[in-house]
Amino acid sequence: MGYKVAVVGATGNVGREMLNILAERQFPVDEIAALASRRSLGTEVSFGDRTLKTQDLDTFDFTGWDIALFAIGSDATKEYAPKAAKAGCVVIDNSSLYRYDPDVPLVVPEVNADAVMGYSRKNIIANPNCSTAQMVVALKPLHDRARIKRVVVSTYQSVSGSGKEAMDELWNQTKGIFVPGQEVAPSVYPKQIAFNVIPQIDVFLDSGETKEEWKMVAETKKIMDPAIKVTATCVRVPVFVGHSEAVNIEFEDFLDEDEARDILREAPGVMVIDKREPGGYVTPIECVGDYATFVSRIRQDSTIENGLNLWVVSDNLRKGAALNAVQIAEVLGQRALKKG
Structure with a gap:
């Protein structure tokens, strides 16, 4: 027996990717519904x-449905997710709305799969930020x-993280640079994104950090360990799909780069591609299109006692959003919604 699954926001980038991945991974679906706004x-x-x-x-009845994968903004999620959860359907939400709710588990299956069982408190599980x-x-x-x-992490995040309009803006601005009179002014972003980088993702907070940077700090602590100190600088770059991160790590104990490479090669969800050559x-x-989180440039940091540097790359529409949601459903x- 399979599950009755609804994909909410099915016409967006992430919603379409959720449908693709459900099919690719042969998730046991008995019935599927693609839901979207009336327009x-x-x-x-x-x-x-x-x-x-x-x-x-707006008119869909979630009664009798097992799982709903939500890929809509926080405002719409705030309205519809409680309705689905109250109807007995477990919501796996890709927005930021529930990530910091102590009664909602924030899950990356390779990291804290056991936390999934906390879904029963609200019938909701949160998907973390892509980065x-x-x-x-x-x-x-x-x-x-x-x-x-x-x-210490610096991110290089693609425009698809801001949605289809941002991808269109990069494409149109790039074309406009080469066609006189067809220049495209910024609308999604505060500055031109084509042939540029923008050191702002989301709004600024009183601390001087952006909301995206704050999310990385808060979510890493909730998912992994509240004792870990995290500082982030998040940058939007003119790439359509795929987020990159330069990650500097300070450990309590010494970890040799060769051992780290071996550990990562055996780690679930990780693919190591690390050759010291062009x-x-x-x-x-x-x-793009891959499930893995790729790790390269693994090397010792000689400026601190127990330090390593990594280069981490992943398809943000997949592992950063849709794939992670489907893995949570799996x-x-x-563990909880066993059938048959």
């Missing part, structure tokens, strides 16, 4: 070799070996 009603989306027409989220998800997949096996004290590392364009099915 997208009837839009067709793909699920494996099937074509689904979107249904109206956090890929980082903690790489950090967790190293933390288990040598205990991480502090992480091109012996992974870049965002190579990770764990939920194995």
Whole structure:
């Protein structure tokens, strides 16, 4: 027996990717519903070799449905997720709305799969921020070996993290640079993104950090260990898909780079590509469409007693969002919603 699964926000980048991954991983689906806002009603989306027409989220009855994967903004999630949860459907939410709620587990299955069982408090599980998800997949096996004290991370995040409009803005601005009179002014971003980098993701807080930077700090502590100190600088770069991170780690115990490389090679969800030669590392364009979190440039940091540097790359629409949500659904099915 399979599950009745609803994908909420099925016409967006992440919602479409959720449908793709459910089909690719052969998630046991008996019935599937693609839900969207009324303005997208009837839009067709793909699920494996099937074509689904979107249904109206506003009038959909979640009673009798097992799992709902939510890929809509926090405002809409605030309205619809409690309705689904109250109807007995477990919500796996990709927005930031519930990530910091102590009664809602924040889960990356390779890191803290056991936390899934906390879903029963509200019938909701939160999916972490895309930049956090890929980082903690790489950090967790190293933390288990040598205990991480502090992480300094600089991110290079693709425009797909801001949605389709941002991808269109990068594309149109790039074309406009080469066609006189067709320049495109920034609208999604505060400054031009084409051929540029923007050291701001989300809004600024009173501390001077951005909300995205704060999210990485708070989520790493909740998912892994509240004792870990994290400082982040998050930057938007003119890449369509794929987030990259330069990660500096300070451990309590010494960890040799060769041992770290071996640990990461055996770690779930991690692929090590680390050759000390031109091109012996992974870049965002190579990770697109892949499930793995890629780790390269593993090396000792000689400026601190127990330090390592890593380069971490992943498809933000997959591991950073849709894949992680489907993996949570898989764990939920194995441990809590068993059928047959």
